[in-house]
Amino acid sequence: MSAKGALVKLVVEAGKAAPAPPVGPALGSKGVKAIDFCKEFNARTAHYEPGVPIPCLIKIKPDRTFQFEIKSPVTSWLIMKAAGVTQGAGKSSEPVGSISLKHVWEIAKIKSKDDRHKGVPMQAIVGSVISTAAAVGVTVVP
Incomplete structure (x- = not known):
């Protein structure tokens, strides 16, 4: 080494x-x-x-x-756990589940505790969680 x-x-x-x-x-x-x-x-x-x-x-x-x-658990895993699904979509255009904005907020609070997110506005972390949800095929409903 x-x-x-x-x-x-x-x-x-x-x-x-x-x-x-x-x-x-x-x-x-x-x-x-x-x-x-x-x-x-x-x-x-x-x-x-x-x-x-x-x-x-x-x-x-x-x-x-x-x-x-x-670090905190992987964002996609947290999203799929909240949506009650075990696997993401093959294509992001095929929704496999949904989560509420409250779920998004709670996941963002978990992620905000990582050193990587120190000083990052909560709005940006929420946006990142929503983007990750879309990528795994989970829709966010109000």
Whole structure:
């Protein structure tokens, strides 16, 4: 591994991190023991419903130690959960479900807690959630 360290981005299901793909190969190639990450990740995501896809940013230092940041669940998953569907549309013109503006607002509140959205106006986050809903085939009704 280089002397600079590395940055690894993964989406792992809450409570289901295992040294199997995708976690094992992604971390093993950087010289990190995947089992150490998995134990800590599973402990920190124990409060989530099992199977929730959680984005994770792992910073690996040159000495092979690591720190990771857990972000809020994936927006499309939150939208599909609110709509009560298990899969998005094959084409965004084919609606698979609908959510209310209240659902959009609640999802935007969850997403606004991420560091990535610090300083971003709530109106912009709501717009992003509505755009994501359209992309997965979920309509937003007033």
